[in-house]
Amino acid sequence: MRGVPHQGPRDTGRDGPQGRSGGLRELWAAPRGAQAGPRRGRPRRARRAGRHHRRRRRRSVNPGEGAVLTCHIDGASRGNPGPAGAGVVVYDGSGRERRAAGIYLGETTNNVAEYLALIEALRAASDICREDGLERDRTSVVIRTDSQLVARQVSGEYRVKSQALAPLLGDFRREAGGFYRVSVLHVPREQNRRADELANQAIDDAFGRGKSGASPRYSRLSHLECSRCERRLDPAEPHGPCPACGAPLLARYDLAGLVWPPRGNDCSLGNPGQCPEHNSMWRYHELLPVTAPQxxxxxxxxLTPLVAMGGLERELGLGRVLVKDDRLNPTGTFKSRGASAAVSRLVELGIEKCAIPTQGNAGSAFAAYSARAGLRFLTAMPEDTPAAIRAECEAYGAEVVTVKGLLPDAGRYVRERAAAEGWYVASTFDEPYRAEGKKTIALELFEAFGSRWPDAIVFPVGGGVGLVGAWKAAQELATAGVAGAAEPRSGATGAAGPGSGASGTTDGRPRLPRLFAVQAAGCAPVVKAYGEGRDETEPFANAETVAAGLRVPSPKAGFLILRALRASGGAAVAVPDEVILRTVVKLRREEGLNFCPEGAAAVAALPELARRGWLDGCREVVVVSTGTGLKYPSG
Ligand SMILES: [Zn+2]
Ligand SMILES: [Zn+2]
Known part of the structure; x- marks a missing residue:
């Protein structure tokens, strides 16, 4: 049995365009944790409550007035504002319980939650009228709430001063207008236990925690921190790079008490597609920067698959080689993850127009997510960006400008337009939240391997967001004390790697997966700096490679990439273009895998990593396939 919110056409789910309409939709989260109706049984208290108002109803209703539906509602907010829920119980004229639902509302106040419960009760009542063939204009609804404020505001006794509540009162009146009569009565809290329980249960269910647990939050985001000078910034404001030193800002979280693995695969809504938390990377919402589901x-x-690469295992004499196949993302590349996180934050912060320079797949990902969110999106790209990607951006309604030169030239164009026209610039590592989306690749791997890390993860590295994200994910799980991520590195995982971090002995530091960066030989600033033992990358002169996504001559997070490689005991390696192209062809013909050149580059690096002994002792090697080959002219 489904809960109240799914009964009628006024379903308040999140599958429509977001950020376009105002009012209720913005406040309203996808209903979750909807409770079953009478079939699952209800507590004794509730039965008593039901009897109680059946008695009251008989006394209060005039014969011949038509049907009467009785509702109990409650809104609960932990923190006020804080994680909130609505509880709604509806009884029909025969006293039978027809609806009992708890709905998670995201973070809001007690009073908003009360109003949303009120409106939800009327919608449920409308649905019951439809089901029972009752005419609404001959049906009365009696709503009982323990909120005196709401009862008196609705009756007109109190004036509504709050800007947040006035439109909700309007919505309530519109819903109520269709009925013969709607009365809202204040009842003592103890007569409203059932609705109260449902509201609180919805909050608990949303966070997978019992009532005794710590105060649940949709996101554990606490602040932004400069990756270089450690300056702290308020995440409630939009930010670019660090205002003090220009380095990337990183999202930081309150990690104590993190629930792992995240609950959320037990969707009880019976409404596929309703909850990103159940079928996307938003499964890891506690470690993502968006503070409320709406x-x-x-x-x-x-939630992309791992594909076994038996041929490579045999050829290279490695243990298990698996591809994390991020081609299976909405825009065909792992950029979808970064764009989903970044665009969601823009929506949360109320930003309406966003721009990025791109030379490929980041542009199409941001274009798609901007379309979904109803944001305006501008992208500038070098002239030689694949035509398919340009067409894709335009198809999503983006404003696309081609620029002579390379990515930095496109970046300059975007900054000029932004300065003149007020676009938010979401360039790689100027915008703090893309890395949060990308880090879910690592979270998925940790979960897929049974709450431990695979021994090595190989990333193609242009801007390095995926690799830095993976490093960040590993640190966060370790800091949170998640079993399997927090234990010190031990000799059990094998022989020495290239860096001091993988010494093969217990050194008291958390066990991270070894992270490997693969670059194209024609643009390898990270490989060069790694080889020279430097902590910073230098601009790579005359950058040129077929793998457009790897053509980042001066990655803004170069020092973070190098730090992650060394801290994890990984390394960096470059692959010539001709090897990349041969690997693209080989993967298509021999494995049926159509990878973009960047993803193929990571696979192409394996023989070299193995030859140098850098994969010795690795039981599992995961290669991140960042995107599909469909957008590239066939090689
Ligand atoms: Zn700084
Ligand atoms: Zn669900």
């Missing part, structure tokens, strides 16, 4: 802009990104 802001999430999701197209079903993430």
């Amino acid at each position: 802001y999430v802009v999701s197209l079903g990104e993430g």
Whole structure:
């Protein structure tokens, strides 16, 4: 049995365009944790409550007035504002319980939650009228709430001063207008236990925690921190790079008490597609930066498969080689993850127009998610960006400008337009939240391997967002004390790697997966700096490679990439273009895998990593396939 919110056409789910309409839709989260009706049984208290108002109803209704539906409602908010829920119980004229639902509302106040419960009760009452063939204008609804404020505001006894509540009162009146009569009565709290329980249960269910647990939050986001000078910034404001030193800002979380693995595969709504938390990377919402579910802009990104590469295992004499196949994302590349996180944050922060320079797949990902969110999107790209990607951006309604030169030239164009016209610039690592989306690749791997890390993860590295994200995910799980991520590195995982971090002995530091960066030989600033033992990358002169996504001559997060490689015991390696192209062809013909050149580059690096002994002792090697080959002219 489904809960109240799914009964009628006024379903308040999140599958429509977001950020376009005002009012209720913005406040309203996808209903979750909807409770079963009478079939699952209800507590004794509730039966008593039911009897109680059946008695009251008989006394209060005039014969011949038509049917009477009785509702009990409650809104609960932990923190006020804080995680909130609505509880709604509806009885029909025969006293039978027809609806009992708890609905998670995201973070809001007690009073807003009360109003939303009120409106939900009327919608449920409308649905019951439809089901029972009752005429609404001959049906009365009696609503009981323990909120005196709401009862008196609705009756007109109190004036509504709050700007948040006035439109909700309007919505309530519109819903109520269709009925013969709607009365809202204040009852003592103890007569409203059932609705109260449902509201609280909805909050608990949303966070997978019992009532005794810590105060649940949709996101554990606490602040932004500069990756270089450690300056702290308020995440409630939009930010670019660090205002003090220009380095990337990173999202930081309150990690104590993190629930792992996240609950959320037990969707009880019976309404596929309703909850990103159940079928996308938003499964990891506690470690993502969006503070309430109504802001999430999701197209079903993430939760991509691992594909076994038996041929490579035999050829290279490695243990298990698996591809994390991020081609299976809504825009065909792992950029979907970053765009979903970044665009969701833009929606949450109320930003309406966003621009990025791109030379490929980030542009199409941001274009798609901007379309979904109803944001305006501008992208500038070098002239030689694949035509398919340009067409894709335009198809999503983006403003696309081609620029002579390379990515930095496109970046300059975007900054000029932004300065003149007020676009928010969401360039790689100027915008703090893309990395949060990308880090879910690592979270998925940790979960897929049974709450431990695979021994090595190989990333193609242009801007390095995926690799830095993976490093960040590993640190966060370790800091949260998640079993399997927090234990010190031990000799059990094998022989020495290239870096001091993988010494093969217990050194008291958390065990991270070894992270490997693969670059194209024609643009390898990270490989060069790694080889020279430097902590910073230098601009790579005359950058040129077929893998457009790897053509980032001066990655803004170069020092973070190098830090992650060394801290994890990984390394960096470059692959010539001709090897990349041969690997693209080989993967198509021999494995049926159509990878973009960037993803193929990561696979192409395996023989070299193995030859240098850098994969010795690795039981599992995961290669991140970042995107589909469909957008590239066939090689
Ligand atoms: Zn700084
Ligand atoms: Zn669900």
